[in-house]
Amino acid sequence: MYSNPMGLLRQKAAKGHVVHAYLFLGSSDLIKNANQLAMALNCMDLNADGNACGVCISCYKITTGSHPDIYTLKPDGSSMKIQQVREMQKHLAYKIYEGKYKVIILEEADKLTLQGANSLLKILEEPMPQTVFILLAASQREIPDTIISRCQRIYFGEEAGQHDCLENIKILEDVFSEDLERTLSLIEKLEREDKEHLKQRINGLMVLIRDLLVLKSTKEDKLINISHLSNSSLEKSAVSHDELVKILEKLYESLKDLDSNANKRLLLENLFLTIKRISQ
Numbered sequence: 001m002y003s004n005p006m007g008l009l010r011q012k013a014a015k016g017h018v019v020h021a022y023l024f025l026g027s028s029d030l031i032k033n034a035n036q037l038a039m040a041l042n043c044m045d046l047n048a049d050g051n052a053c054g055v056c057i058s059c060y061k062i063t064t065g066s067h068p069d070i071y072t073l074k075p076d077g078s079s080m081k082i083q084q085v086r087e088m089q090k091h092l093a094y095k096i097y098e099g100k101y102k103v104i105i106l107e108e109a110d111k112l113t114l115q116g117a118n119s120l121l122k123i124l125e126e127p128m129p130q131t132v133f134i135l136l137a138a139s140q141r142e143i144p145d146t147i148i149s150r151c152q153r154i155y156f157g158e159e160a161g162q163h164d165c166l167e168n169i170k171i172l173e174d175v176f177s178e179d180l181e182r183t184l185s186l187i188e189k190l191e192r193e194d195k196e197h198l199k200q201r202i203n204g205l206m207v208l209i210r211d212l213l214v215l216k217s218t219k220e221d222k223l224i225n226i227s228h229l230s231n232s233s234l235e236k237s238a239v240s241h242d243e244l245v246k247i248l249e250k251l252y253e254s255l256k257d258l259d260s261n262a263n264k265r266l267l268l269e270n271l272f273l274t275i276k277r278i279s280q
């Protein structure tokens, strides 16, 4: 169910939809994925899906760590220090040598010292053209909020599944609650997500509703999201089996409407206010 986010990222990169800072979070393959994005941004022979060819001179140099426009920063000992950030900043002043994008990869970005983080923040606050930062960390816990808020967060591996699941549970809790304000601010927040993410989100909500249906009817304990679900208020909600089926149908309908270029705001209002009405 939870696909690797790299596919979507590469497709977007191929269309030139690139943000200036990403934060890759999770426990697996972060460096490999960062290199893949750097390749997709600089490959000279991208295929239709936005995949780097892997063999052009740019891909070759990135794979071998010798591309002059890709700059990697690693902790020096136990931390990443302000001097290192300053060194990197010097590199930013150079023109792009041969790539399309300058890519700065910060491995273990959670090991930035406070001074280092402040210095990085100043750099992130003034986005430079054709320059992309990719911060990597197992967890965002040690990264200052000010930096997190400048980055698009991408979750990998188990982290991705868990993160999505918990977010989706939170969404349903907001919608099932009696509080209209919570639902309205949720709609406002989701409206800012792009269509591909919304589709994934709606898909995730459908999985969750299916799990709830099974839980209601069989008490089955082998569900995809079971451990998270049983810790949430959803399991105890009074929404009936028939109501859950209606909600599932409504989600499916919205998924199709999203494909046919419906107005996002209207669609989200219609979807979540309908679910709210069904669940009350």
Ligand SMILES: [Zn+2]
Residues within 6 Å of the ligand: 042, 043, 044, 045, 046, 052, 053, 054, 055, 056, 057, 058, 059, 060
């Ligand atoms: Zn290539």
